Amino acid sequence: MTENGVYVYAFIPEGEVLSADAVGVGSPPAPLRLVGEGRVIAVVSDAPPQLRARRRDLMAHQEVLLRLSDSGPVLPMRFGAIAPDEESVRAQLSGSQAELLATLSHLEGAVEINLKALPAQNALAAVIAEEKNVRRLRAAVRRRPDYEANVRLGEAVATALSRRAADAGKKVLHKLTPMARAVVPGPEVHGCALNVSFLVDRSESDTFRATAQRFADAHRERVELRVAGPLPCYSFVSSQNLRTPVAGG
Structure with a gap:
């Protein structure tokens, strides 16, 4: 478990990759990583301490989603979604596979x-x-x-x-x-x-x-x-x- 939890940006289909320098919210910007479970994976980073809706972080969140959408469907989370740890994210993925896959299919190419x-x-x-x-x-x-x-x-x-x-x-x-x-x-x-x-x-x-x-x-x-x-x-x-x-x- 990270000290401040895990910041969740989006759910995307399995098989997608992130560039080595992909970053998200925080100062300095936190590196992105993938948390996988089944056919859907989550894009996350360590959550910054005392997260607020600062313009810098709002724009960083948006930029992550727009870049992800360039390569496939994205089920976006609203700004400020934080899970306690990666296991919580995996539990969400495991329990909602069918719903998440149906939504990703609906959003494909849109x-x-x-x-x-x-x-x-x-x-x-x-x-x-x-x-x-x-x-x-x-x-x-x-x-x-x-x-x-x-x-x-x-x-x-x-x-x-x-x-x-x-x-x-x-x-x-x-x-x-x-x-x-x-x-x-x-x-x-x-x-x-x-x-x-x-x-x-x-x-x-x-x-x-x-x-x-x-x-x-x-x-x-x-x-x-x-x-x-x-x-x-x-x-x-x-x-x-x-x-x-x-x-x-």
């Missing part, structure tokens, strides 16, 4: 792409031109400016911007869903009309992103699209796959 839809920036002119209620309230403010009238106008503009973004979000979701193997909603994000992740064939990820960008360009007065990826496939790993002594550090 990446995650996240899309967020937000109200368009600098779209006031379009809102005034296209939203009758906003035009009416704006005219009222001009005739008789006061605090309450300005508040009503501001609320109407905000509501219109959010509704327009939500409508555009539905349209882009309908357009992109056929291009993905699977789609899952993400957690609610303040200010976002849509937060969703797509499981996309790695070979199609550039086409997917280009399609999203064309939609964003054509609807820039309604929505701002933020596209992130390719990413490790966090959103497509069921928590049931990770029944484990591993716990967030």
Whole structure:
């Protein structure tokens, strides 16, 4: 058992190898190693003392997962997953072989792409031109400016911007869903009309992103699209796959 436990990055199929200089979290970065049991192996390192979500370590964790995904499917762990020792990791592998293998097969050749839809920036002119209620309230403010009238106008503009973004979000979701193997909603994000992740064939990820960008360009007065990826496939790993002594550090 290492002093601070074993940091777990991911589960991958047996047969994969790591470069001799592969490193992960910590300062100095901890060397990576493989813990094997059956047809699935874990990528681990010694856990650093007093692990915190520092940018350096978050980026190191992400980089390990992205490099692993270059050579095959990866079942990623969230940042901060620490097991007491290697035997605990082997027990997880031994007890969950079927589930882990099924998930790895599902993720073969795929990446995650996240899309967020937000109200368009600098779209006031379009809102005034296209939203009758906003035009009416704006005219009222001009005739008789006061605090309450300005508040009503501001609320109407905000509501219109959010509704327009939500409508555009539905349209882009309908357009992109056929291009993905699977789609899952993400957690609610303040200010976002849509937060969703797509499981996309790695070979199609550039086409997917280009399609999203064309939609964003054509609807820039309604929505701002933020596209992130390719990413490790966090959103497509069921928590049931990770029944484990591993716990967030």
